[in-house]
Every structure is written in structure tokens, then in C-alpha cells.
Amino acid sequence: MNIRIVTVSREFGSGGRTIAKKLAERTGWAYYDNEIITKIAQESGFAETFVKEHGEYAGSNNSLLYSLNNWNNGGVDDKLYTLQHNLIRSLAEQGPCIIVGRCADYILKDRTDCLNTFIHADLEFRADRITRIYRDEHVGELPEKRLRDKNKRRAAYYRHYTGRQWGQAQNYHLCLNSGMLGLERCVGMIGDLL
């Protein structure tokens, strides 16, 4: 295996982003997450919050509603997807890197130097984690509801643009339950492959 790129797809609250960051520290490789949002915002003129929301989440879990909404707003989601697609391919060319989310596993599927990972965890573990981390941001909202909604909209976005099922093991080389294994061990298991 001659891996130069790691993509990290993750359930909301699973700690996938933390794992990706620690992996970047361990390897010294470039790390792309919010950097992608900033760059797309600069290129498109849209606000970063808008790009963040529309670059990974479908507006609705219903694919027909999503398509209608996208058509209604002048195909802005499709345009953002194309910008993101081209940026991710360009970043992958620049050198060893770790890319979080945004269908990068699919966008880079023709490369042979890419390790695609998926990080997930049981609802209880994720609910506990987001309650601790985001506790001041979403007062009064049930964490389980937020988790289910975020996951559904990530899955809908992924399905819309890739035609694949989000979280289906066959789309990744390595899927890890971070709740069972622990975040540090996940970093170690991926890191040992590089």
C-alpha cells in the first residue's frame, strides 16, 4: 500500500474530525476541513456558514424535495458541489493530506493512493459527546434528535451526489466504531497503515 491521502467520513458526534486532526498531527500531512469551506466561500462569494450548510447537508431528507429546492434556488447546491469537487481533486494533487467529509471518498475514487475511512459510534456515545462539546450552542434541543437529523441529511446529500449509500462498508477501506474502540486507538489503527 502506498497511501498518500486519507479521507475521513464520519457520523456527527463520533469524533471523526478529532481523529482526522490527530492523524494529521501524527503524520505531518496537510489537513483539510474548514479550509475547504473558506476557499469555496472565497471562490463563490457565499458566506462561510452558507457553504458549510450546503456543502455537506441536503436541505431535506427527501430526494425529490431536495432536487426541487435545488432547482428553485438556481442550482446553487450543484454549483457548490462542483466547486468542492474540483477543489478536493486539486488538493489531492498537491501532496499527502487528510480530508474530512464532503464526499471526498467518492470524488477521489479513481486514485489508488487513497485510504477511505468511515467513523461511527452508538447513539448514546455520540449524544454524550455532543452534549459535552456543544453544550452551550443548542440549549433545549434533544441531542438524539439533532444527531439523527444531521446524519439523515448527510446521508441524503451523499446519496444525491454519489448515488451511493452513506455508511455502507463497501464504500470505504476501513470503518471504525470510535465508541467501542476509543478515539486514540482509531488514530493508531489508521496511522499504522500509512
Add this chain to the structure above:
Amino acid sequence: MNIRIVTVSREFGSGGRTIAKKLAERTGWAYYDNEIITKIAQESGFAETFVKEHGEYAGSNNSLLYSLNNWNNGGVDDKLYTLQHNLIRSLAEQGPCIIVGRCADYILKDRTDCLNTFIHADLEFRADRITRIYRDEHVGELPEKRLRDKNKRRAAYYRHYTGRQWGQAQNYHLCLNSGMLGLERCVGMIGDLL
């Protein structure tokens, strides 16, 4: 983690069974695969070939046809599933072990000492593998067709009895692409967790 049981679900041709066997050699744990078939055959009176076919594969990919067929043959598939279910729970009680396929991940889902794994690989890798291993058994049959059919029927069986999607990462703690990682490395990665 205090793991005493490993379940190995696998795509046909991925080498999942080989990985499970090597893991049993490495750990010295009991290994249950054909042993389950033999035992169920003894208890039910059915031939081993019948138990093998009906204990992991749906008669049809279509769930309605599968239910009708099961009803038509007097619910024999359901009876075999129940025998298998009880046997797997009983084996899990007896001591550390590795169990291949047969919805064991679902059947043992309430245990906290169980590591559920899913082994898969790209179609090309699996086709090459079954052509080498089973080359004398299925002359004239396209390996890709056989692989797709076997996977579909395993998925239909799993969905019918568990209500879950076969191969969905969230159902397992660890999913590995054996084609990308290599069989030996898969054994090592699972073995290091025990």
C-alpha cells in the same frame, strides 16, 4: 475492551472465513463455521447441504417471495433460524470463540464482550479469488454473477431476520476491505484488539 467473542460477517470471496480461521489459530479460541451446520443438521434431521443453503441465504432476493416460499414450505427456514439462534447463543456462553456469518452479530447484539467485524473486497479481487479457489466446482459460470447473486441472497436473509441492512458499517465495530489491506493484515488488526 474485554472481548471474548468475535463475529465475522463477510462478502462471498473476500477471504473472511480464512481470516476467521487464522484468527482462531492465533488466539487458540474455538472456531464455529461448518460446526454450526453439522450441529443443526443433527438436531433438525435435515441434510447438511440443506442447512448450509437455508441457514444463511434467502431463497430469493425478493422479501415477499421469500416469505411466501417460507410459508409454503411450512416455515422451515424460520425453524432453522431459531435453532441457529439458540445454538449461537449457547456457543457464546461456552467460552471465547470466533463465529462466522449466520447473523451472529445481531443474535449476540446484547453482549458487551462481542466484537463484530465485516470483511469485504472489490469485485475484481473476489472474482479472482473464487476463480482460483473454486475453479473446478462451477465450470462455465461467470464468477461476477455468482458473487453478486450470493451477496444479494446473504443480504436478503440478513434483512429478513434482523431488519437491518447487511454491510452497513453501523452494525459492526470494524469493517475491513481485505483486498486493499491484505488478509494477513486483517488478521493482525483484529487480533491486536483481543
